[in-house]
Each structure stands twice: as structure tokens, then as C-alpha cells.
Amino acid sequence: MQLSCPMPKLDFDKITLGHGGGGTLSNKLLEKTVFELLGNDLLDKHHDGAIFDWEGKTAFTTDSFVISPLFFPGGNIGELAVNGTVNDLAMCGAKPKYLSLSFIIEEGLLVEEFWKIVVSIKEATEAAGVKIITGDTKVVEHGKGDKIFINTTGIGKILPNADININRVEEADVIIVSDVVASHGIAIMSVRKGLEFESDILSDTRPLHTAVESLITQFGKDIHLLKDPTRGGLASVLNEIARDSSRGIYLEEQKIPIDDQVKAACEILGLDPLYVANEGIFITVVKESISEEVVQHLRKQPHCTNASIIGQVVNDHPKQVVIKSGIGGKRIVNMLVGQQLPRIC
Amino acid sequence: MKFLSEYRDGDLAKKLLDEITSVVTKPWSIMEVCGGQTHSLVKHGILDLLPSEVNMIHGPGCPVCVTPMHLIDKAIYLAEEKGAILCSYGDMLRVPGAQKSLLDSKALGADIRILYSPLEAVEIAKSNPDKEVVFFAVGFETTAPANALSVLQAAESGVNNYSILTSHVLVPPAIEAVMDDEECNIDGFLAAGHVCTIMGISEYGPIVDKYNIPIVVTGFEPIDLLQGILMVVKQLEQGSSELENQYSRVVRTEGNLKAMEMIQNVFEVQDRVWRGIGNIPESGYEINAQYAAYDANLKFKVDIPDSPENEECIAGQVLKGIKKPKDCPQFGKKCKPEFPLGAPMVSSEGACAAYYHFSQAAQALS
Incomplete structure (x- = not known):
């Protein structure tokens, strides 16, 4: 990364309030970083906003990223900010096209860190085939932020044949998860101050649009719903689906794919992997008759090697998610209340 | 995962359930003492797999549940008014105090940190010499050795800005308190495996004899729990009352001598108030005179009265x-x-x- 994108020489090593003032300092910082790395025909106009032609059915989404630490095993806040919004568009059945990019920087952030973040934004946009076409940078006083916050807003075109809608979730539909769960949350936890532990667990931050596009191209309207279980994990997203579709969801715990190390970390930390955050997986609810085919197809797509059927939509227990444990017992899986807190023993 | 998946085996669970069903002939009430066991019974859906004759009663072994409200208020006071860095295990944070929880206090700006080990709190104290660092030492016998070790380490390395706010409770007196209550209808106990890992099992013999009830030291995985329940039910059906150890792969009869030595070095047994239950004689640990300098209760002399519990709460x-x-x-x-x-x-x-x-x-x- 550093070889292909050497950091430019700047006469300051920390970002200060002046860099958000809109004057010379702002220009100096942004020209040599954001515009240099992310430039394209629309962004290069430096106008108040981007002007472009657009038609057809559209998806539009926004997300803010406030993660600590900024750099974690498997990624950093920059690529997370791109992938998060790209994936939200993909979950609408859209092909992501343009993103806006806003920084709120806490005074004192090292330029070197900012550079690394922007480089990874560049790489993530290239991987996702999207352009940053407008943006904003503000700097706040020390103590008023947490190094850097990023907001991205995205727009994309709905894929032909896509019909993603909660109302299309029907009884007997099958629920498929695209890959192993809980990696992102545990990777972050492994480097969070006071909770550090050694592991090889990496965040799963990555774009999912290619897998989604191929799924919709292949199976069209038989893909009824797509959702990415980020904060609150699998449990919270499945509860949302149950609530919003007024149907029940029945899961089998043993079928949920999870990496052994992540599973072990969850056991040690007293966390339930169903509630741990993900950044690079999705859940799809599909017509029962194509479910096996969808799994086989997904497993050939990028980042979906462990795609698995994990459950089914049922008419029993409407609005509730029930899970069958490994020993055959059943329990309700509730929405996460507040944040997940590690247990004492 | 080795050493875990075999204790969550569906076929084995079914066999044990079948055996419990075939052995049981009348209703029995069995208390699992430890909250970790309660959690596991619910998480794995065991309660609805058991035959209707087996009535599991959940015991007082939830450390955060029995921590007196005034100690939570005190922890909040130390963080808010004394500017201390208050470190705690995670699930203590949401428990309501008189006015608010530690989580509320954190949201208002107090420096409250979730840790997995009190030893990390000692490190925090070392790197923040101008601040007082207090660890909220909650728990049963299981967490006592680590809390004792943190005090020993702080003392050894001359860290003077570290102390612990102790709310340590002990299982055997709690079992006696449950049995002594005239409304008690418990027929047998699953004792807490992890507590016995530290303390051994000898403390439970006299309780078995005194109350004539079976006690089975039991682990936390589904197979452990089902096996423990089966052992209690078998005893009850045979009319016997013995102390048995289901969790022998972890629990040694004599316990962990090194851990017990650390506890004895730092703590002494005293009466303790359990939230919701009241005073139980000789049911808790307090820091002893030798290490009094690390006792947050003595270091910060503030008198925070115990507020009344919500009247509607039972x-x-x-x-x-x-x-x-x-x-x-x-x-x-x-x-x-x-x-x-x-x-x-x-x-x-x-x-x-x-x-x-x-x-x-x-x-x-x-």
C-alpha cells in the first residue's frame, strides 16, 4: 500500500482546527490527500455538489462510522466506511455507483493516519467500482470527537429483476447466511483497550455487491430479501425481519457457520455470537425451492465460501425468532437490549 | 471445538433426558445455585426438555443480582464525585442503583471501564498515577482469587492509587439461608462447579448432613447439567442424600490450594448483606487488616445509605x-x-x- 501510494510531503504532521477552516490549510491537506487519491471527473470539479444524469429505480442510503480503534485486524475505518455503504446499497438489490464522503476530524489526528485511511478508501472504492463524487471535511477541538468520524452516503441503480422487499417474505422461505458470523466484532474486541487478547481473527469488512449482483442475475425475483447483520448481529436483523414481516423465524444453531477461533473467543469472553457485529456477510431470504441452488451458487462467489442455510420462515410464533440448540432445546432469540456486556463468570 | 462440543452433544443429551424420565416417579424441586447454570439451562432450552416432574428452581448465584444497591451507588459516587477510574465486569453496568446504573453514569461522562480482569485495573493504576483506580470486585468464590491477586500485585509493586470495592459472596452460607427459610421447598441442589473448582467440595458435606439433602457439584454445559440433574433425581428417588461430584474433570476434592491461599492472604470472612435477601452471617469476604489500604470502603469514607428497593419488586x-x-x-x-x-x-x-x-x-x- 505504502509503495504504490507514498505519503506526500506536507509541512505539518498533525491535523489542526485550521485544516477544517476552508482556507489555504484545508486546501493544502485535501489537495494532496483526498483529491489526489480519489479524484475523478465529478469530484475534480470541486463544485458545491456533484451534477450528473440519472434515471431509473434507485437506492439511496447513508451511514456514519465511529469505530475505535481506527485500525483493527483486517481493516480500518476508511474501508469500513466505503464497504458499509456499498453493502447497504447491495442489500437494496442495487448496483452501487456514487458515494459522498464526509470527515469529522478531531484536532491532533496524525496526517499519516489520515493518509492511510484515505488510501484504504481509494482501494475500497476501486474494489467496489464506485466513485466518491462529493464530500466535506470538518475539524473539531481536541476532546470533542474520537480521532475521526466518517459519513458516507451512497446511490445506486436497482438491478433489473431485483425485487427486494420485506413484504415478499413468505412462509417456508429459507434463510441463508453468506459466510461465517461474528468475526468483525471479535476482531475489534481483540484490540480494544482493556480487553486485548491475542488471536488471528480478522474483521470481515469487504464489499458484497458482486455476490449480490450475481445472485439477482441468476435467481431474480426468487430472492425475496437481503439484509446485512452489522451492529446487533444476526439476532437483531432476524428479529427485525420477523417483526416487520409479522412472521416467525426458526433457526438451527448448529447450522450457523462460525470460525472455531471466533467461537472460542465468544466462549471465553461470555458473548453470544448471534449478537456480535459483522461487516462482510449478508442474510438472504429466498424461495424454498431454490434454496439449495442459491447456497451452491453463493459458495462460488467472492467472500461467500461458507454460505449456509440456517433457518426458515414459519407461520408459528409470529414476530419471534426461535432457535433450536445443539441438544434439541428451543429458546427465543430476542433483539439485543442496549450493548452486549460480557458476563462475570 | 474440543472439550466443548462433546458436552453439547445432541444424542448424549437425549439419552440423559430419557434416563431422567425413566427414573423420575414423582415431582422434585431442584435448585441450581449458580446463575451461570441458569443461563445455560435457558440458552440450550433444557427447561422445556425436562420431564414435568423435575422443577428447576433458580438460586441466588447471580453475583450482580445480590450486590447491595448502596455499593452500586458508592461505585457511582467514586467515579462521579471522586474522579476515580471505576473498573468493573461488564454485566454489573446495567444493574440499577438508587438513582441510576453505572452505564447511566458512564453516559454522563464518568470514567467507567469494562474489564475482564482486575489485573488490568492494576495496570491502569500504574499508567494513571494521578488518579484513583477502583475495581468493583463483585462475585462468588470464583472471582475472589483474581481480585486477591490484584491487591497482592499492587502491594508488591507499590501501587498506592489502586483499591477494590468488595462485594464478595459465598455459596455455602447462601444454601443454608435458602434451606432455613420456612417457605423453602427445595429437595436437592446442583452446586456451582466453578466455585468448587476454587474451594473444593468439603464445605458441602456438613450441609448435606444437616439438611439431609442431595448436593451434586455440577458443571455448566448441557451434558453436565443433565448429568447433574440425573444424579440428584436418582438420589431423591432412592431416598439418599449424598455429596457427589459430576464436574470431576475440573473440580478436585481439595480445590485449588494456591487460589485459596491467595484468598486467605487478602480476605477475611464477614457477615454480608445480599440484595433482596438481607444479612446472611459469615457469607462474604472483606479485605483483611493487612491490606486495608486497598479497601475502597476504608479509603473513601463516604456513608451512602441503602435505598429502599422498588416496592413492586419481589x-x-x-x-x-x-x-x-x-x-x-x-x-x-x-x-x-x-x-x-x-x-x-x-x-x-x-x-x-x-x-x-x-x-x-x-x-x-x-
């Missing part, structure tokens, strides 16, 4: 197993995990929270 009777959470008129109404009236609705190890999830499941699956 946590005490629930913790003693006299009432089930569903007997509470506010259960699932005014009192839910997101708006708890009492501590047992907060922790995933609390009986009310466990029942809240379980009863929903029972309703949904009926």
Missing part, C-alpha cells in the same frame, strides 16, 4: 426460590430487561431475565 423471594419470576405481578409488564425494577431482570444470569426469555419461548412454542 427479587428477594425469587432469589431464595420461594417465588418464581412469573408470580410477580410486574413480570414482563413494568419490569422487562430494558426497564428492570430489580437486578434479576438485568443480568443474563438473573432468574427473572432467564424466565422472561424462557416464558416467551414457552408461549411462542405452545
Whole structure:
């Protein structure tokens, strides 16, 4: 990364309030970083906003990223900010096209860190085939932020044949998860101050649009719903689906794919992997008759090697998610209340 | 995962359940003492797999549930008014104090940190010499050695800005308190495996003899629990009362001598008030005179009175197993995990929270 994108020489090593003032300092910082790395025909106009032609059915989404630490095993806040919004568009059945990019920087952030973040934004946009076409940078006083916050807003075109809608979730539909769960949350936890532990667990931050596009191209309207279980994990997203579709969801715990190390970390930390955050997986609810085919197809797509059927939509227990444990017992899986807190023993 | 998956084996679980069903001939009430066991019973859906004759009663072994409210208020006071860095295990944070929880206080700007080990708190104290660092030392005998070790380490390395706010409770006196209550209807106990890992099992022999009840030291995985339940039921059906150890792969009869030595070095047994239950003689640890400098209760002399519990909360009777959470008129109404009236609705190890999830499941699956 550093070889292909050497950091430019700047006469300051920390970002200060002046860099958000809109004057010379702002220009100096942004020209040599954001515009240099992310430039394209629309962004290069430096106008108040981007002007472009657009038609057809559209998806539009926004997300803010406030993660600590900024750099974690498997990624950093920059690529997370791109992938998060790209994936939200993909979950609408859209092909992501343009993103806006806003920084709120806490005074004192090292330029070197900012550079690394922007480089990874560049790489993530290239991987996702999207352009940053407008943006904003503000700097706040020390103590008023947490190094850097990023907001991205995205727009994309709905894929032909896509019909993603909660109302299309029907009884007997099958629920498929695209890959192993809980990696992102545990990777972050492994480097969070006071909770550090050694592991090889990496965040799963990555774009999912290619897998989604191929799924919709292949199976069209038989893909009824797509959702990415980020904060609150699998449990919270499945509860949302149950609530919003007024149907029940029945899961089998043993079928949920999870990496052994992540599973072990969850056991040690007293966390339930169903509630741990993900950044690079999705859940799809599909017509029962194509479910096996969808799994086989997904497993050939990028980042979906462990795609698995994990459950089914049922008419029993409407609005509730029930899970069958490994020993055959059943329990309700509730929405996460507040944040997940590690247990004492 | 080795050493785990074999204790969650579906076929083995079914065999044990079949055996329990074939052995049991009449109703029995069995208390699992430890909140970790309650959590596991609920998480793996064991309660609805057991034959109807086996009535599991959830015990007082939820450390955050029995920590007195005034100690939570004191922890908040130390963080807010004394500017201390207050370190705690995670599930203590949501438990309501008189006015607010530690989580509320954190949101208002107090420096409250979630840790997995008190030894990290000693490190925090070393790197913040101008601040007082207090670890909220909550728990049963299981967490006592680590808390004792943190005091020993602080003393050894001359760290003077570290102290612990102790709320240590002990299992054997709690079992006696449950048995001594005239409304008690417990026929047998699953003792807490991890507590016995530290303390050994000898403390339970006299209780077995005194009350003529079976006690089986039991682990936390589904197979452990089913095996423990089977062992208790077998004893009850045969009319015997013995001390048995289901968790022998972890629990040695004599316990962990090194851990016990650390506890003895730093703590002494004293009377303790259990939230919801009241005073139980000789049921807790306090720091001894030698290490008094590390006792946050002595270091910060503030008198925070115990506030009255919410009148509508029946946590005490629930913790003693006299009432089930569903007997509470506010259960699932005014009192839910997101708006708890009492501590047992907060922790995933609390009986009310466990029942809240379980009863929903029972309703949904009926």
C-alpha cells in the first residue's frame, strides 16, 4: 500500500482546527490527500455538489462510522466506511455507483493516519467500482470527537429483476447466511483497550455487491430479501425481519457457520455470537425451492465460501425468532437490549 | 471445538433426558445455585426438555443480582464525585442503583471501564498515577482469587492509587439461608462447579448432613447439567442424600490450594448483606487488616445509605426460590430487561431475565 501510494510531503504532521477552516490549510491537506487519491471527473470539479444524469429505480442510503480503534485486524475505518455503504446499497438489490464522503476530524489526528485511511478508501472504492463524487471535511477541538468520524452516503441503480422487499417474505422461505458470523466484532474486541487478547481473527469488512449482483442475475425475483447483520448481529436483523414481516423465524444453531477461533473467543469472553457485529456477510431470504441452488451458487462467489442455510420462515410464533440448540432445546432469540456486556463468570 | 462440543452433544443429551424420565416417579424441586447454570439451562432450552416432574428452581448465584444497591451507588459516587477510574465486569453496568446504573453514569461522562480482569485495573493504576483506580470486585468464590491477586500485585509493586470495592459472596452460607427459610421447598441442589473448582467440595458435606439433602457439584454445559440433574433425581428417588461430584474433570476434592491461599492472604470472612435477601452471617469476604489500604470502603469514607428497593419488586423471594419470576405481578409488564425494577431482570444470569426469555419461548412454542 505504502509503495504504490507514498505519503506526500506536507509541512505539518498533525491535523489542526485550521485544516477544517476552508482556507489555504484545508486546501493544502485535501489537495494532496483526498483529491489526489480519489479524484475523478465529478469530484475534480470541486463544485458545491456533484451534477450528473440519472434515471431509473434507485437506492439511496447513508451511514456514519465511529469505530475505535481506527485500525483493527483486517481493516480500518476508511474501508469500513466505503464497504458499509456499498453493502447497504447491495442489500437494496442495487448496483452501487456514487458515494459522498464526509470527515469529522478531531484536532491532533496524525496526517499519516489520515493518509492511510484515505488510501484504504481509494482501494475500497476501486474494489467496489464506485466513485466518491462529493464530500466535506470538518475539524473539531481536541476532546470533542474520537480521532475521526466518517459519513458516507451512497446511490445506486436497482438491478433489473431485483425485487427486494420485506413484504415478499413468505412462509417456508429459507434463510441463508453468506459466510461465517461474528468475526468483525471479535476482531475489534481483540484490540480494544482493556480487553486485548491475542488471536488471528480478522474483521470481515469487504464489499458484497458482486455476490449480490450475481445472485439477482441468476435467481431474480426468487430472492425475496437481503439484509446485512452489522451492529446487533444476526439476532437483531432476524428479529427485525420477523417483526416487520409479522412472521416467525426458526433457526438451527448448529447450522450457523462460525470460525472455531471466533467461537472460542465468544466462549471465553461470555458473548453470544448471534449478537456480535459483522461487516462482510449478508442474510438472504429466498424461495424454498431454490434454496439449495442459491447456497451452491453463493459458495462460488467472492467472500461467500461458507454460505449456509440456517433457518426458515414459519407461520408459528409470529414476530419471534426461535432457535433450536445443539441438544434439541428451543429458546427465543430476542433483539439485543442496549450493548452486549460480557458476563462475570 | 474440543472439550466443548462433546458436552453439547445432541444424542448424549437425549439419552440423559430419557434416563431422567425413566427414573423420575414423582415431582422434585431442584435448585441450581449458580446463575451461570441458569443461563445455560435457558440458552440450550433444557427447561422445556425436562420431564414435568423435575422443577428447576433458580438460586441466588447471580453475583450482580445480590450486590447491595448502596455499593452500586458508592461505585457511582467514586467515579462521579471522586474522579476515580471505576473498573468493573461488564454485566454489573446495567444493574440499577438508587438513582441510576453505572452505564447511566458512564453516559454522563464518568470514567467507567469494562474489564475482564482486575489485573488490568492494576495496570491502569500504574499508567494513571494521578488518579484513583477502583475495581468493583463483585462475585462468588470464583472471582475472589483474581481480585486477591490484584491487591497482592499492587502491594508488591507499590501501587498506592489502586483499591477494590468488595462485594464478595459465598455459596455455602447462601444454601443454608435458602434451606432455613420456612417457605423453602427445595429437595436437592446442583452446586456451582466453578466455585468448587476454587474451594473444593468439603464445605458441602456438613450441609448435606444437616439438611439431609442431595448436593451434586455440577458443571455448566448441557451434558453436565443433565448429568447433574440425573444424579440428584436418582438420589431423591432412592431416598439418599449424598455429596457427589459430576464436574470431576475440573473440580478436585481439595480445590485449588494456591487460589485459596491467595484468598486467605487478602480476605477475611464477614457477615454480608445480599440484595433482596438481607444479612446472611459469615457469607462474604472483606479485605483483611493487612491490606486495608486497598479497601475502597476504608479509603473513601463516604456513608451512602441503602435505598429502599422498588416496592413492586419481589427479587428477594425469587432469589431464595420461594417465588418464581412469573408470580410477580410486574413480570414482563413494568419490569422487562430494558426497564428492570430489580437486578434479576438485568443480568443474563438473573432468574427473572432467564424466565422472561424462557416464558416467551414457552408461549411462542405452545
